Amino acid sequence: MESKVGRLLNQINEPNDIKKIDPREYRLLAKEIRQFLVHKISMTGGHLASNLGAVELTMALHLCLDFPNDSLVWDVGHQSYTHKLLTGRKEGFDTLRQFGGMSGFPKRSESNCDAFDTGHSSTSISLAIGMAKARELKKEKNNVFAVIGDGALSGGMAFEALNNAARLKSNLVIVLNDNQMSISKNVGGMSKYLGNIRTSTNYTEFKEDVETKLRKSHIGNALADSIKGAKDAVKRLFVPGMLFEDMGITYIGPIDGHDVKQMVSAFESASKMQKAVIVHVCTKKGKGYLPAEEDPSAFHGIAPFKPSDGTLKNKEKYLTYTYVFSRKMVELADKDEKIVAISAAMPSGTGLNRMAERFPDRFFDVGIAEEHAVTFAAGMASKGMKPVVAIYSTFFQRAYDQILHDVCIGRLPVIFAVDRAGLVGSDGETHQGMFDISYFNSMPNMTVMAPKNVLELEKMLEFAAGFDGPIAIRYPRGKAYTGLKEYDTKIEYGKSEKITDGVDIALLAVGSMVETAVKVRKILLQHGIDVTIVNARFVKPLDEEMLSDIGRNHRYIITMEEGILTGGFGESVSHWYQENAPQMPFIRNIALPDKFIEHGSVEMLKKKYKIDAEGIAEKIMDFTGALYQ
Known part of the structure; x- marks a missing residue:
């Protein structure tokens, strides 16, 4: 990969500069952007695969929108690197995610082209509806677009927002970036539904064929216009469910998320409707860089690496608390068939992939749905199982009420494995695991533990597996402490x-x-x-x-x-x-x-x-x- 800034990318120094680029050179610009991203992220680390997959999508959005007047809300926001490039922040990539440098997520304090400070999943549609309603009340004229991934669409908040989006009387464009991945491969009914849409080309081909033939005559034109009212019935014959249309939201797609011209046409059409519209684009996570295409999960968030082959620059191997948790979970589950494991779309990140491999029938990935994960665990616990819910500290915040109401009131024996507790570093405000002690501490009937080293983590997990009530075990990211092994007194409830x-x-x-x-x-x-x-x-x-x-x-x-x-x-x-x-x-x-x-x-x-x-x-x-x- 080239390290220098490409000829076309070098012409983009201010918001909206992409509109000066010859459309015949869009493909080359996309290539230059990918080369730039691979080179820069190889030095600083960051979110690579998600950004490589969203290059053409971001280009198309910038060709249709006017910054900073229009609002573009990124769900999660870790795929906004190309957006930062196209709004004149090339130089910031030298300090990406470093102390005092450019954030890896949208930041309003960084640019007025960033519509909102995002970092957690499934929020963009709610935010965009709020912005659209504010626009209505203020009688302003500007575009509001939300980008949400198919993984984020599995979150309950996204459905709450879709339920309200159908009531809008002004335009809102929701771009569904469907790459079949969140961090790991997506699971669940929504993933299956979108998969059916992706593979069901019958409706699209039928509609295009009929419309082409009808438009060839004056009578046909009139007939084509008149049958628009029957389109929903036709869709239901060919596309399973038509969930979005049934909710009152116009659906466009699926379209190629790497075809700039096709997306621009779709976005322009969608922005003319006085209602909420979903444009479904299909992209490939990691596109354009073979190592990331072959293993997008590994390149979701990656440390500095060698661009030539994708191998990490620092090959130091060390023991992590996540690894120790993973190993101990399998050991405990092997001894006790009541132990089950629950992940919220992060089996690899939390170490539960081992459990999934060893005991697939006792491992459950519920998708990006932390609230459901906790209440699902409560249901299992109420029937005699011993669920272990492993989620990062920052994401457990999303399930505060479920932990309090559904687990603690009933004193149910749910084990909360709080990974990434404490400072986590480069992802910043939205990801620091610094609040879990306070929110778990506030809950009646909750027990909260924290190990001093790897040996104590194993012993705490053993203790928790035999404990009759809610219990949270918090442990940090990174290299695990192996010292003080000589201090190994038995763990007794409430004793230091x-x-x-x-x-x-x-x-x-x-x-x-x-x-x-x-x-x-x-x-x-x-x-x-x-x-x-x-x-x-x-x-x-x-x-x-x-x-x-x-x-x-x-x-x-x-x-x-x-x-x-x-x-x-x-x-x-x-x-x-x-x-x-x-x-x-x-x-x-x-x-x-x-x-x-x-x-x-x-x-x-x-x-x-x-x-x-x-x-x-x-x-x-x-x-x-x-x-x-």
């Missing part, structure tokens, strides 16, 4: 584990922060400060006996967690001491601030917000020093 004994300061650390606490202790020992380290193990319930003990024997207590301060472990500890300690120790809560954390490497973000070892040690010395004076 003391790692070291000191006399000056007690560090109460949650999960990943135990490793950091060990480093903090080394720094403080150099300053003559003796430190107790406590591995909390349980965020909820608190180990009240331990709190009472260290409260009597330490003047300073520092809580440490890789989550937001508000509603977190530290606040629970502080509140306990306020309620139960006559002579309350001095307490300092170390956590992430009450704000959304931007994108950047995890190491850089920890340093910025001073939750790395050096930053925490500095805070502790400032805190204790001020109190000594």
Whole structure:
């Protein structure tokens, strides 16, 4: 792949510049865009396959829309790289997803051509309807387009929006980007339905043939116009379901999502209708780069790689918590036939692909439908099964009510495997797993655990498999901690584990922060400060006996967690001491601030917000020093 900017791409420096390109050169421009994306993402990492598949689609949208006057809403938004290129952000790709650099998702603060800050799935149609209604009320004239993938269309929110889209009295164009993939291959009824449409060309061929013959005469023209009212009945004969038309939304397609001319024609026709219209385009995820075409899941979100063959530049192999979870799940399921696993369209990302291979009848991928995943698990638990729901921390947020209402009220034994808990880095605000302690902590009947290392994760999963009630186990992304294996006391409900004994300061650390606490202790020992380290193990319930003990024997207590301060472990500890300690120790809560954390490497973000070892040690010395004076 060429590294330099192509001749045509070099002419695009401002929004709408694509309209100056000769249509005969659109194919070459698409090639140049793909070369640019492969080259840049190979250096920074990012979402590659989804963007390669959406190149011509984005070009067609930009040829039909006028930026920034028109609004283009991207569902999820990780496929918006070509949109960024066509709105004059080439230079930003050198710092893509890096600290202080360009976001990998749409950002209004980055460009007025980005209609909304997106990052989670199934939101674009709702957003676009809101924008269209605002346009109506303000009596403005501009286009509103929403792009949604077939995977995102499996999310319940998308159907809620479609239900309302049919009531619009002004134009809204919903572009369904159908590549048969979300991150992994799509599943479920909607996927099957779209597959039937893709392969059912009978209706399209019949309609074109009849219309061509009728238009050859004056009488035929009149007849062609008059039979429009009968088109729904004809469609139902040839296309299974016609779900969208039945809902009152005009359907156009399927059309080739790599044919710019065909898409421009469809978008222009759709934008003239005073109602909601779905334009169904079929694309190939990873198109134009063979490694991504052959394995689109691997190139969905990828680290820096070699453009020549797609292999990763950093081949360092290390143990991850996700891998340990995956391995342990199969082991537990092998011993207990009541254990089942549930994924929300991310079997590989959460490690449940092993479970799917070993026990296919006890693995369920429900698609991008976190709310359904949780309530589905509740139903299974209510009938004696032991469901394990594995979802990233940031996506568990979408099922808060289902966890609270459908699982916790009934004290059902559902295990929530909270992957990517804490800072995740380059995907930024929408993906940081920093809220799970707070939202799980707020739920009555919920138990919340966090392992200090890989061995403890396995033991916590064993404990959870025998626990009669809702339980969440949170663990971080990336390299797993293998230290402190000599500290291997039995897990008892609500009990913490003391790692070291000191006399000056007690560090109460949650999960990943135990490793950091060990480093903090080394720094403080150099300053003559003796430190107790406590591995909390349980965020909820608190180990009240331990709190009472260290409260009597330490003047300073520092809580440490890789989550937001508000509603977190530290606040629970502080509140306990306020309620139960006559002579309350001095307490300092170390956590992430009450704000959304931007994108950047995890190491850089920890340093910025001073939750790395050096930053925490500095805070502790400032805190204790001020109190000594």
